[in-house]
Amino acid sequence: MGNTLWNVLLCSWAAGLAVPLGGVLASREKFSPSWLEDELRHSVIAFGGGLLLAAVALVLVPALKKKQAPALGAVLGFLCGMLSQYLIES
Numbered sequence: 576m577g578n579t580l581w582n583v584l585l586c587s588w589a590a591g592l593a594v595p596l597g598g599v600l601a602s603r604e605k606f607s608p609s610w611l612e613d614e615l616r617h618s619v620i621a622f623g624g625g626l627l628l629a630a631v632a633l634v635l636v637p638a639l640k641k642k643q644a645p646a647l648g649a650v651l652g653f654l655c656g657m658l659s660q661y662l663i664e665s
Contacts, residue, residue, distance in 0.1 A: 597623075624660065 600619065636649070 620664075628656075 597619070632653070
């Protein structure tokens with residue numbers, strides 16, 4: 576029990592540190608070549624979007640399993656969401 580509690584606290588602490596670390600990285604605006612700045616910004620946004628998608632998927636997939644929703648509907652929902660985010664981003 577104690578080991579699990581420390582693991583939860585450590586993971587929560589590490590996740591909480593991601594917010595100020597992201598702020599520090601975002602405050603650095605000037606890099607040598609301009610394409611590197613654009614790619615870094617795009618990579619950070621894509622990483623954050625992927626984390627949000629993973630968090631939602633980890634909550635929704637078990638809920639769908641409990642309701643025994645059709646798998647095709649869930650897959651189509653994720654694909655539509657991914658396509659819409661791709662179109663918004665590009």
